[in-house]
Amino acid sequence: MSYPYQINSFEEYQQAYKKSIEQPEEFWASVAEHFTWRKKWDKVLNWNFTEPTIEWFKGAKLNITENCIDRHLEKLGDKPALIWEPNNPEERVRIVTYNRLHKRVCQVAQMLKNNGVKKGDRVCIYMGMVPELAYAVLGCARIGAIHSVVFGGFSAQSISDRLEDAKAEFIITCDGAYRGEKTIPLKSVIDDALIGNKTVKRIIVFTRTRTPVSMLKGRDVWWEDEMDYAEEQVEKNGVVSFEPEIMDAEDPLFILYTSGSTGKPKGVVHTTAGYMLFTNYSFVNIFNYKQGQIHFCTADIGWVTGHSYIVYGPLSAGATSVMFEGIPTYPDAGRFWDIIDKHKINILYTAPTAIRSLMGFGTKPLENKNLSSLQVLGSVGEPINEEAWHWYDEHVGKKRCPIVDTWWQTETAGILISNFAGITPSKPGWATLPMPGVQPILVDENGNEVLPKENETIAGNLCIKAPWPGIIRTTYGDHERCRTNYFATYQNLYFSGDGALKDKDGNYRITGRVDDVLNISGHRIGTAEVENAINMHVGVVESAVVGYPHAIKGQGIYAFVIVSSKHSDDELTRKDILQTVTRVIGAIAKPDKIQFVAGLPKTRSGKIMRRILRKIAEGEVENLGDTTTLLDPNIVDEIKNGRI
Numbered sequence: 129m130s131y132p133y134q135i136n137s138f139e140e141y142q143q144a145y146k147k148s149i150e151q152p153e154e155f156w157a158s159v160a161e162h163f164t165w166r167k168k169w170d171k172v173l174n175w176n177f178t179e180p181t182i183e184w185f186k187g188a189k190l191n192i193t194e195n196c197i198d199r200h201l202e203k204l205g206d207k208p209a210l211i212w213e214p215n216n217p218e219e220r221v222r223i224v225t226y227n228r229l230h231k232r233v234c235q236v237a238q239m240l241k242n243n244g245v246k247k248g249d250r251v252c253i254y255m256g257m258v259p260e261l262a263y264a265v266l267g268c269a270r271i272g273a274i275h276s277v278v279f280g281g282f283s284a285q286s287i288s289d290r291l292e293d294a295k296a297e298f299i300i301t302c303d304g305a306y307r308g309e310k311t312i313p314l315k316s317v318i319d320d321a322l323i324g325n326k327t328v329k330r331i332i333v334f335t336r337t338r339t340p341v342s343m344l345k346g347r348d349v350w351w352e353d354e355m356d357y358a359e360e361q362v363e364k365n366g367v368v369s370f371e372p373e374i375m376d377a378e379d380p381l382f383i384l385y386t387s388g389s390t391g392k393p394k395g396v397v398h399t400t401a402g403y404m405l406f407t408n409y410s411f412v413n414i415f416n417y418k419q420g421q422i423h424f425c426t427a428d429i430g431w432v433t434g435h436s437y438i439v440y441g442p443l444s445a446g447a448t449s450v451m452f453e454g455i456p457t458y459p460d461a462g463r464f465w466d467i468i469d470k471h472k473i474n475i476l477y478t479a480p481t482a483i484r485s486l487m488g489f490g491t492k493p494l495e496n497k498n499l500s501s502l503q504v505l506g507s508v509g510e511p512i513n514e515e516a517w518h519w520y521d522e523h524v525g526k527k528r529c530p531i532v533d534t535w536w537q538t539e540t541a542g543i544l545i546s547n548f549a550g551i552t553p554s555k556p557g558w559a560t561l562p563m564p565g566v567q568p569i570l571v572d573e574n575g576n577e578v579l580p581k582e583n584e585t586i587a588g589n590l591c592i593k594a595p596w597p598g599i600i601r602t603t604y605g606d607h608e609r610c611r612t613n614y615f616a617t618y619q620n621l622y623f624s625g626d627g628a629l630k631d632k633d634g635n636y637r638i639t640g641r642v643d644d645v646l647n648i649s650g651h652r653i654g655t656a657e658v659e660n661a662i663n664m665h666v667g668v669v670e671s672a673v674v675g676y677p678h679a680i681k682g683q684g685i686y687a688f689v690i691v692s693s694k695h696s697d698d699e700l701t702r703k704d705i706l707q708t709v710t711r712v713i714g715a716i717a718k719p720d721k722i723q724f725v726a727g728l729p730k731t732r733s734g735k736i737m738r739r740i741l742r743k744i745a746e747g748e749v750e751n752l753g754d755t756t757t758l759l760d761p762n763i764v765d766e767i768k769n770g771r772i
């Protein structure tokens with residue numbers, strides 16, 4: 129079964145696109161008609177990009193969980209909302225129907241209420257990929273608390289910074305999380321993060337790994353006990369209910385921290401109605417989702433991809449969404465293919481880094497796996513190279529499944545540029561055309577639009593001219609930061625930080641970040657953040673971090689480091705620095721290469737010439753361009769010779 133706003137042909141796409149640009153308010157209002165509102169809006173859109181102020185569906189009242197759960201119960205109550213595949217394939221799969229999801233979310237909402245959580249309070253969620261993570265997210269939304277999910281790979285220090293920034297008073301975590309062979313002691317990391325913290329009042333701990341944990345009286349409680357108690361409150365005579373908090377369209381739904389070009393991660397804020405509409409509309413149309421299909425997004429809910437295309441997009445559409453706890457290579461490199469075969473998955477949405485890493489195992493792990501249920505493949509998080517695209521097409525999709533290359537960002541909430549599966553043409557390596565409601569524009573350094581001469585492909589910095597419903601509203605606690613980061617580089621434009629090409633047919637190809645943000649295995653990390661972490665090590669004087677092409681991760685981290693003192697053994701010093709970065713940010717930010725240098729190439733005004741370092745890291749040592757403006761040109765030769 130399809131949806132009333134489903135786009136079924138290229139002509140329909142063109143019509144929808146045209147309408148969305150010429151009459152954006154009418155266009156989005158006609159999509160919004162198909163959702164559940166407690167009160168309709170007064171005005172569809174009110175905006176300016178100078179402050180910025182962006183309000184969608186102002187005056188409307190709703191609760192997103194009514195749209196993700198309650199409204200489906202009559203027809204889909206016994207259908208699976210979530211299928212959970214554990215880390216260890218021997219463990220029991222959990223199938224969560226919409227009825228069951230409703231009950232669990234009501235229980236979580238009641239549990240949060242019992243623990244003093246109110247509308248607008250910030251709840252930090254630091255859990256592994258268990259169904260309870262989805263219940264926690266939705267339970268927050270049900271009572272109007274703002275969730276801030278932190279990916280399980282971040283360190284205590286990173287959590288501590290985020291807790292402080294969000295002034296969070298509540299945490300939901302697990303004793304531990306399974307990841308392949310490893311067990312990550314999440315609660316213990318939280319305990320470290322809370323040393324010196326004054327705002328957190330309550331921690332709810334779900335038992336997953338039976339890792340020993342310290343539970344402090346008066347502060348820490350067990351999820352299981354609290355949920356049992358809440359169950360008695362929400363279930364009366366077999367009827368489950370928990371009245372959802374009625375939210376304004378523009379009330380914040382969540383905060384999600386992401387890296388920018390400065391040292392400190394930003395708390396991207398998304399609000400209720402626009403986020404819901406945009407994730408739902410993009411999910412249904414880009415993947416060409418039909419009710420009854422099984423959708424498997426391999427991301428972690430700790431990242432925006434998991435928020436939008438495991439939880440809110442699919443559930444608001446009444447879809448069946450697969451949640452996977454493990455990693456693609458455990459217990460072997462056939463894990464994804466086993467899951468697809470076992471659950472007869474129709475849509476697979478994953479990242480190029482996963483495809484490249486699986487390519488490395490050859491096609492043997494795919495043998496004897498029945499992938500005939502697959503209908504659509506998706507890619508997200510970084511540019512997909514042609515080799516990976518063709519491997520995905522040939523060996524996974526067996527040349528029968530369209531591949532959607534979806535470009536978007538934490539700040540955009542959902543997909544902005546992508547082909548539509550089976551509806552609009554694909555072009556390997558190209559994200560292709562914008563979603564309805566999205567108006568991309570390429571500009572030069574001065575903000576002037578780059579215009580093609582006849583049939584020419586053009587290049588520029590990728591901006592968007594007008595708001596779509598999922599656009600970032602603010603950065604938590606610091607609106608000015610939102611303005612300067614996204615809306616001040618070019619007047620009246622949202623600047624993505626990415627560079628792009630546009631061909632004569634209007635297709636876009638994303639070429640990568642043009643700012644100091646790295647994309648490591650599809651995860652964003654700021655170079656300044658990594659430098660700050662390295663510089664915290666006792667013997668480090670200064671460092672400069674750049675990206676370089678990495679066969680699997682897409683980009684690797686190359687650090688040039690000046691030390692005042694080190695062990696006689698360079699390797700040991702490198703390990704010390706890696707430990708420091710792991711402590712300060714998390715293992716995901718560990719440099720792949722560390723080169724000790726005597727100095728860094730700087731201009732006379734003291735600015736590091738990253739362009740030169742980037743070239744050296746990339747191995748392009750012959751053609752470094754003009755080095756005459758450097759304070760000490762000799763340093764370049766020395767760095768070149770010491771390259772690793």
Ligand code: WTA
Nearest residue numbers: 508509510511533534535536537538638641
């Ligand atoms: C990059 C992830 C090329 C881009 C959803 C963007 C992509 C950053 C693509 C956002 C794609 C994402 N092709 N590059 N299909 N998708 N990117 O916030 O550089 O974790 O700015 O959101 O990933 O990363 P984020």
